[in-house]
Amino acid sequence: MVSRSYVNFLDLASGYLLDIPQTPRSLPRVMTVPGIISNLEGYGSNDGDSEANSSIYHERKIVVANMLPLHAKKDTETGKWCFSRDEDSLYLQLTDGFSPETEVIYVGSLKADIDVSEQEEVSQKLLEDFNCVPTFLPQDLQKKFYLGFCKQQLWPLFHYMLPMCPDHGDRFDRVLWQAYVSANKIFADKVMEIINPEEDYVWVHDYHLMLLPTFLRKGYNRVKLGFFLHSPFPSSEIYRTLPVRDEILRGLLNCDLIGFHTFDYARHFLSCCSRMLGLDYESKRGHIGLDYFGRTVYIKILPVGIHMGRLESVMNLPLTSAKVKEIQEKFKGKKLILGIDDMDIFKGISLKLLGMEQLLQQHPNLRGKVVLVQIVNPARGSGKDVQEAKSETYRTAKRINEVYGSPEYEPVILIDRHVPRYEKTAYYALAECCIVNAVRDGMNLVPYKYIICRQGTPYMEKALGIEADSPRTSMLVVSEFIGCSPSLSGAIRVNPWDIDAVADALSLAITMPESEKQLRHEKHYRYVSTHDVAYWARSFMQDLERACQDHFNKRCWGIGFGLGFRVVSLSPSFRRLGIDHIGSAYKRTNRRAIFLDYDGTVIPQSSIVKSPSPEVISVLRTLSNDPNNTVFIVSGRGRESLSDWLEPCENLGIAAEHGYFMRWNRTSEWETNHVADDLDWKNIVEPIMRLYTETTDGSNIEVKESALVWHHQDADPDFGSCQAKELLDHLENVLANEAAVVTRGQHIVEVRPQGISKGLVSEKVLLDMVNRDNSPDFVLCIGDDRSDEDMFESLLSTVSGPSLPASPDIFACTVGRKPSKARYYLDDASDVMKLLQGLATSSCPRPKHIEETLVSFESVS
Secondary structure, eight states, rough: OOOGGGGGGHHHHHTTTTTTOOOOOOOOOOOBBBTTTOTTTTGGGGSSSSOOOOOOOOOEEEEEEEEEEEEEEEOTTTEEEEEEEEEOOOOOHHGSOOOOOOOOHHHHHHHSSSOHHHHHHHHHHHHHHHHHHEOOOOOOHIIIIIIIIIIIIIHHTTTTTTOOOOTBBOOOOOHHHHHHHHHHHHHHHHHHHOOOOTTTTEEEESSGSHHHHHHHHHOOOOEEEEEOOOOOOOHHHHHHHHHTTTHHHHHHHTEEEEEESHHHHHHHHHHHHHHOOOOEEEEEEEEEEETTTEEEEEEEEEEEOOOHHHHHHHHSSSSHHHHHHHHHHHHTOEEEEEEEEESTTSHHHHHHHHHHHHHHHHHHGTTEEEEEEEEEOOOSSSSSHHHHEEEEEEEEHHHHHHHHHHHTTTTTTEEOOOOHHHHHHHHHHHHOOOOOOSSSSSSSHHHHHHHHHHHHHHOOOOOOOTTSSSSSOOOOEEEEEEEETTOOOEEEOOOOHHHHHHHHHHHHHHSOOHHHHHHHHHHHHHHHHOOHHHHHHHHHHHHHHHHHTGGGGSEEEEEEEEEOEEEEEEEEEEEEHHHHHHHHHHOOOEEEEEEEETTTTTTTTTTTTOOOOHHHHHHHHHHHHTTEEEEEEESSSHHHHHHTTTOOOTOOEEEEEETEEESSSSSSSOOOOGGOOOOHHHHHHHHHHHHHHSSSTOEEEEEOSSSSEEEOOSHHHHHHHHHHHHHHHHHHTTTTTTTTEEEETTEEEEETTTTTTHHHHHHHHHHHHHHTTOOOOEEEEEESSHHHHHHHHHHHHHSSSTTSSOOOOOEEEESSSOSSSEEEEEESSSHHHHHHHHHHHHOOOOOOOHHHHHHHHHOOO
């Protein structure tokens, strides 16, 4: 059944569902190559292989974010729009990490409502003056997209707030979701108007645009696409409550590189991919990668930095120096604790005030000597939660001041107004301690800014009245639940919910010896000054270039409908095995060898019933009864179950337990591979596997005659995988001197004798055919697992060796589109059966009288 979120997807994508006007095509095309204007009409059907090319090309980066890094203001006299750059915008500052020759184009919305009649003129002006391409969302759509889905549903969920009841967060609303999809489509349309898909890199930012990669990848299969999430990514227990969880995950997986501030956020994302999409990940030379339909999606973990030059320039302003002297005079003789936060429910302002209250209660000697200045930035959203948080903050501050204050002393000062940048900088420079007490925050750059301001500049030193070579100090109290916490190892980390711990941390911060404060400050300053926003952007882009370097070495094609769209990227020689292609070779040959895996090949991997269906038995019997065929089932399963299930197929060969046991037909005796007669190692392995089974719920041991297999398919995906890796290492260590091999497969760890593999089975069968003067002229091998790769490799080496007098037609085929040593693929077990049924039909020629009738009919026609 198709998910409801896919219903009428094309209508939704075109804007019909929400009555959204078609994206205007008035934006002038961008000259992507000198002298050539790219023809971008009809981009929706482009497969990503643009023909535009030139040896002369200026590198371009397309930065896509919800908002453009611009200020917009309408001139009241002329009625014209005036625009200026927002120097505080991260998206503007990140260009410091690019080379001077790089052209950066921004795509995003404006913080102003532009009338439809003015949009064309504004678009032209922004492109020419600021390299900005605006996305004009209709007002109703903008409200449902940003204030609706982004702020009411995604943002609370990503900050671990579940809508348990209507009064506590908004429930999922499909209309708002449809607005989110439509808005992402409009952003993608704008990108596709200006992109040169073979050359440009696209960098998408934050949770507002998590579906945009799907639309871009659908338009251009080989687009070079990175994404960075600036908010937390919640644990799988929280994220899985989102009804459209798969669509968003697949959207992100259509990128080449996905960036997160911390390992925790990345780990949560990977866990979601594992639990909900069944994807495995591994570290490749220090880079975490997810294999997604032949593409490797890389994960980047690096917190964003600050713009050092911008902050230092503010410290050098005369206004800043004047404000420093004013604040110094106002708080003379007092130690200043600083907090700067947005007014929202996750910043923990009220918890911070309670910690301050506890500090004053426990340490009466600090009353009159310590002041908490809390600067409250305007709320980015609105709603009952924000109003309640604001009311609680004011009530708490008032109570503290009434109990512990005096006419000359206010222990808590709330500054709830627009505070200019120079004033914040002055407070940073003077604060003995900075506290960030958020209960959940994606990154939070306040501690970084505080450290740089405490380091100061010559102008700041003069304003503060300190010597140029005097030691610098700073103290940080930071919540464990914010993104910058892992990078600040010298900070005092606290659980914001533990009021006593917060009070103790504040006490420690203001009473710590100066020498230790200096050491902590120096450690932080080294990190913050070397990991600035330019370093972050440069590092991300270098990894994106690395992730995209193989784009044009593989064949790409899209599969899936709607938001389930993804791109398969495989070797150029890797193609689908069709009955038309293999059928002609099958008909013209008469000495054929056919090797088939069992689970996942002739029987679906997900099937609960593992015995073959009547259709499978019929096909196998037909193929094996053909005197020109030698057919083998090559499986890791035990011989008893295989012989029972396949008993009707009297001429079918069976290789059980990866070839430890073999028989050529139903009447022949089982042959045992005596290379592996020593199985004493099983006495070592079984107790170890039993230990892991007892500690891993959902796991079990399969005991074979020649092997032991530990299964963890029904265990928790993360824990099962972790235990499998540990078990693999454990067994490899204890079996180092034993004649046994430890292998890891799909949800299994298997120990089997050395010298046993499916590859040896295929080699033995082929050589036996040669010895009987029946050298094969057709070889078909189909399998889905890692163990089947041994067969593919063995076939290629055997037929290319001197043993075979002539090279046969070889069809090595893996099940599932994935990297493989095979040259062909089929999608699943049902495709395998269709192919085998086609071959079986060729093995059962029609009776002679039917053939004559068909010939007569064709001649009449």
